[in-house]
Amino acid sequence: MRTTSHDRVMAEIDRLSLGDAVVALEADGLAIVPPERLGLDPGFVDRTLDRVLDLMERRNGVRPDLASGETHRNVTFPTLYYFLFEDEMFQQWLLEPAVLALVTYLLGESCILSATAVFMKGPADPSEQILQLGLHSDQQMVAQPFPPYALICGATLLLTDYTKDAGALAYVPGSHRLARHPSGPEGTKSAVPVEAPRGSLVVHHGALWHGSFPRTAPGLRAGMAYAFTRSFMTPLEDYRTTVPAEMLDRHPPRFASLMGHRVPTGSTAGGPDLEKVAYAVARSPWD
Numbered sequence: 001m002r003t004t005s006h007d008r009v010m011a012e013i014d015r016l017s018l019g020d021a022v023v024a025l026e027a028d029g030l031a032i033v034p035p036e037r038l039g040l041d042p043g044f045v046d047r048t049l050d051r052v053l054d055l056m057e058r059r060n061g062v063r064p065d066l067a068s069g070e071t072h073r074n075v076t077f078p079t080l081y082y083f084l085f086e087d088e089m090f091q092q093w094l095l096e097p098a099v100l101a102l103v104t105y106l107l108g109e110s111c112i113l114s115a116t117a118v119f120m121k122g123p124a125d126p127s128e129q130i131l132q133l134g135l136h137s138d139q140q141m142v143a144q145p146f147p148p149y150a151l152i153c154g155a156t157l158l159l160t161d162y163t164k165d166a167g168a169l170a171y172v173p174g175s176h177r178l179a180r181h182p183s184g185p186e187g188t189k190s191a192v193p194v195e196a197p198r199g200s201l202v203v204h205h206g207a208l209w210h211g212s213f214p215r216t217a218p219g220l221r222a223g224m225a226y227a228f229t230r231s232f233m234t235p236l237e238d239y240r241t242t243v244p245a246e247m248l249d250r251h252p253p254r255f256a257s258l259m260g261h262r263v264p265t266g267s268t269a270g271g272p273d274l275e276k277v278a279y280a281v282a283r284s285p286w287d
Contacts, residue, residue, distance in 0.1 A: 005108060005109045008109070009101070009104050009105050009109070012097070012101045013101055013102075013105060016037075016098055017037070018033070018101055018102060021033055021098075021102055021203070022102070025102065025105070025106065025205060027174065028171075028173040028174060029171070029173065029174060029175060029176035029204060029205040029207070029208035030171050030194070030202065030203070030204040030205070030208055030210070031102065031202070031203050032194065032196045032200055032201070032202055033102075033200060033201040033203070034196070034197070034199075034200055035197060035198075035200055037098065038096060038098050038199070039097055039098070040096065040199065044089065044199075045157070045159060045199045048089055048090075048093070048157065048224065049160075049222065051087050051089060052080060052118050052159065052222070052224065053066075055080060056079060056080050056120075059080070060079075064079075064222075065220070066219060066220050066222075067218070068122075068218055068219065069121075069122030069123050069215070069218055069219045069220040071122065071220075072120045072121060072122030072220055073122045073123055073124070073125070074122070074123075074125055075121060075122055076134065076212065077119075078117035078118060078119050078225075079118055079119070079120045080117065080118035081115070081116065081237070082115075082237050083118075084116050084239070085242070085244065085247070090224075091247070091251065093157055093224070093226070094113065094226060094258060095251065095254070095255060096201075098201055099155045099201060099203070099226070100254065102153075102201075103155055103228050106149075106150040106153045106205060107150060107152075107153055107228055107230050108231075110230070110231040110257065110262065110263075111228050111229065111230055111258070112228065112229060112230075112231050112235055112239075112257070112258055112259070112263060113227075113235065113239055113259065113260075114152070114227040114228055114229040114233075114237065115227045115235065115237045116226050116227075117224075117225050117227070118223070118224050118225070119212075119222070120220050120221065120222045121167040121212060121215050121220065121221040121222075122215060122220055123215050123217065124167070124214035124215055124216065133170045133188055133191055133211035133212060133213065134211035135170070135182045135185075135186070135187050135188065135191065135210065136181065136209065136210070137175075137180075137181050137182070137207050137208060137209055138153075138154060138206040138207075138208075138227065139151055139152055139181075139206045140181075144179070145179040145180055146179040146180065146207050147179075148179065150176075150205045150206045150207065151207075151229060151230055151233060152206030152229050152230075152233070153203060153204060153205055153206050153227075153228050154203065154204050154206070154226070154227050154228075155201065155202070155203045155226050155228070156169075156201070156223045156224065156225040157199070157200075157201060157224045158196055158197070158198050158199065158200045158201075158202065158222075158223050159222040159223055160198050160219075160220065160221050160223075161196075162193070162195055162197075162198075162200075162221065162223070163193070164195065164213050165215070165216045165217045166217050166219070166221045167213055167216075167221040168193040168194050168195055168212065168213055168221070169193065169210060169213075170191040170192070170193055170194075170210060170211045170212050171191060171192065171194065171204065171208055171209065171211075172187040172208070172209040172210070173190075175187060175190075175207075176205040176206075176207040176209075177207075178207075178209075179207060181209075182209045187209045191209075191211070191213075193213055202223075228258075231262075231263050232265075239259040240259055240260035240261060243256075243259045248261070
C-alpha cells in the first residue's frame with residue numbers, strides 16, 4: 001500500500017501525542033503545546049532569550065530591559081528579524097519535532113520557512129490601552145475568500161510567561177473558518193488571550209484573526225515567531241540563496257527543504273529541475 005504524505009504526517013502526530021493540538025487547530029485555529037511535551041533540553045529557553053537580547057543590543061544599540069520594559073513602552077511590532085543563521089539554537093527550534101509536525105499538518109511536507117521575528121511588548125500608556133487589538137490574519141496578500149486550507153502558519157516559542165495583563169496574544173477562536181480578513185473592529189469583543197507559561201509552543205492557522213492585548217504590567221513579553229508558507233508562495237525573507245552550504249550539510253534533509261532548496265521555481269533556459277518537481281508532487285498535501 002502506498003504511503004501518502006497525509007499518512008506520514010498523521011503518524012508523526014500520533015508518535016508525539018499531538019492529537020489534541022490538531023483538534024484545537026481545526027476547531028479554534030490555534031494550539032498550545034506546553035513545555036513538558038516538547039523535546040527541548042533544560043535551559044534552552046533561557047539561552048535563547050539571552051541570545052535574542054544580545055542580538056537586539058548588537059543591532060539596535062540598546063539592550064531590552066526585561067524588568068521594567070521601558071525600552072519597549074508602547075511597542076506593538078517585531079523588534080528583531082532574520083536571525084536564523086545567527087546561532088545553532090535558532091535552527092534547533094526550526095527542527096523541533098512538535099513544530100514541524102504541526103506546521104506540516106497545516107501546510108504539507110513541502111512547506112518552507114518564510115520569516116523569523118521576535119516580538120517584544122512593554123507596558124502601554126493609559127492612552128494606548130484602549131481595546132484596539134490590531135486583529136488581522138497573516139494571509140495579508142491573499143485575495144478573499146481564502147481557500148479552505150491554510151496558506152501560512154506561525155509557530156511561536158514563548159520566551160516569557162503569557163497572560164492577558166502581560167500583553168498576551170489575542171485571537172478569535174474559529175475565525176480562520178470565515179476565510180477572510182476582519183473588517184474594522186470586528187472580532188474585538190470575541191477575542192481571548194493566549195495564556196501559557198514560558199517555553200510553550202503556540203501554532204496558529206494563517207487565516208486566524210489575531211493581535212495582542214495591551215500590557216498593563218511592568219516588564220517585557222517576548223516571543224520568537226517563525227512564519228511558514230506553502231512552497232508555491234514567495235517567502236518574506238530569502239533563505240534559499242543565503243543559507244551557508246555547511247549549514248545544509250550539517251542538518252537533516254528537511255532543513256534544506258525548509259530553506260526552499262527543493263522548490264522547483266526560478267528555472268531558466270535549461271528548464272525546471274525535474275527532481276525538485278517530483279519531490280514537490282510526492283509531498284503534496286492533497287495526495
